[in-house]
Amino acid sequence: AQSVTQPDIHITVSEGASLELRCNYSYGATPYLFWYVQSPGQGLQLLLKYFSGDTLVQGIKGFEAEFKRSQSSFNLRKPSVHWSDAAEYFCAVGPYNTDKLIFGTGTRLQVFP
Amino acid sequence: GAVVSQHPSWVICKSGTSVKIECRSLDFQATTMFWYRQFPKQSLMLMATSNEGSKATYEQGVEKDKFLINHASLTLSTLTVTSAHPEDSSFYICSAREAGNQPQHFGDGTRLSIL
Numbered sequence: 001a002q003s004v005t006q007p008d009i010h011i012t013v014s015e016g017a018s019l020e021l022r023c024n025y026s027y028g029a030t031p032y033l034f035w036y037v038q039s040p041g042q043g044l045q046l047l048l049k050y051f052s053g054d055t056l057v058q059g060i061k062g063f064e065a066e067f068k069r070s071q072s073s074f075n076l077r078k079p080s081v082h083w084s085d086a087a088e089y090f091c092a093v094g095p096y097n098t099d100k101l102i103f104g105t106g107t108r109l110q111v112f113p
Numbered sequence: 114g115a116v117v118s119q120h121p122s123w124v125i126c127k128s129g130t131s132v133k134i135e136c137r138s139l140d141f142q143a144t145t146m147f148w149y150r151q152f153p154k155q156s157l158m159l160m161a162t163s164n165e166g167s168k169a170t171y172e173q174g175v176e177k178d179k180f181l182i183n184h185a186s187l188t189l190s191t192l193t194v195t196s197a198h199p200e201d202s203s204f205y206i207c208s209a210r211e212a213g214n215q216p217q218h219f220g221d222g223t224r225l226s227i228l
Contacts, residue, residue: 034216043119043206043219044157051214090156099145101217103156 002027004093006104014112015083021076021107023091033074034092034101035065044090050074061085086111114140117209119220127228128199134192134223136207143209146190147217148182151204163190197227 005024013019025031032051036044048059055067065076074091088108094101116139126132136146145164149157161177163169163184171177179201181193190209194201204224208217 032214036219041222041224043117043221044208046216046218049216099147099162100159105156 002093002102004091004102004104006089006091006107008107009105010108010110012110012112013081016080019076019078019081019085019109021089021091021109023074023076023104025072025074025091025093025102027072027093027102029095031093032095033065033067034094035059035063035074035076036090036092037061038088038090038106040087047076047089081109081111083111083113085109115218116140117143117207117218117220119207119223121223122221123224123226125226125228126197129196132194132197132225134194134205134207134225136190136192136209136220138188138209138218141209141211142187143190144187144212145210146184147208147210148180148190148192149206149208151206151222153204157206160192194225197225199227201225202227 003026007022034049035047038044047063048057050057050067057065063078067074088106090106091104092101118137120135148160151157160175161169161171161182163182165184165187169182184190204222206222208219210217
């Protein structure tokens with residue numbers, strides 16, 4: 001079955017600390033992988049995407065993610081978190097044409113000053 | 114670039130009325146648009162996919178007669194919740210993408226509350 005697992009429901013970090021959000025997927029075909037961020041009461045903003053090529057992907061707002069095929073993972077990282085990064089983060093996987101995205105259940109990030 | 118505008122952002126209406134939500138791609142041509150529903154503290158559930166000029170494709174379990182989707186142009190899709198009831202209250206989010214393997218870009222969502 002196709003699925004996306006985000007094991008951490010809620011993560012709390014101090015401002016300036018490093019961050020890693022985990023994402024594991026199960027997908028039958030070549031996966032196209034995405035990370036989105038959602039602020040309260042708003043839609044989703046695309047942080048980064050992986051289609052092919054370099055497995056370390058750079059995104060907006062200083063985020064990066066690494067695709068590891070052997071581990072079926074696409075973890076999101078940021079070296080130094082800012083208070084404005086507090087939000088809900090969703091990992092998603094989809095087919096070539098990016099239709100039928102499968103979303104994880106999300107990880108809520110809380111940042112303490 | 115790739116801005117999707119969704120309107121209204123919040124609507125409250127009485128049970129039995131119909132509500133229309135608009136989704137517009139402002140700076141690109143959206144060959145495909147998507148409608149999602151999100152319950153509190155949960156992930157997004159795809160309701161339907163629509164291609165410009167074609168009938169929408171609904172996901173299993175989504176009532177197409179209750180959730181009418183129209184994608185009449187390359188920049189506009191509408192979702193009409195017909196004869197809305199309290200159980201239809203939710204956060205509805207649209208997304209749009211250009212042709213090819215382009216990522217989906219999301220609107221800011223519409224919070225629908227049916228009294």
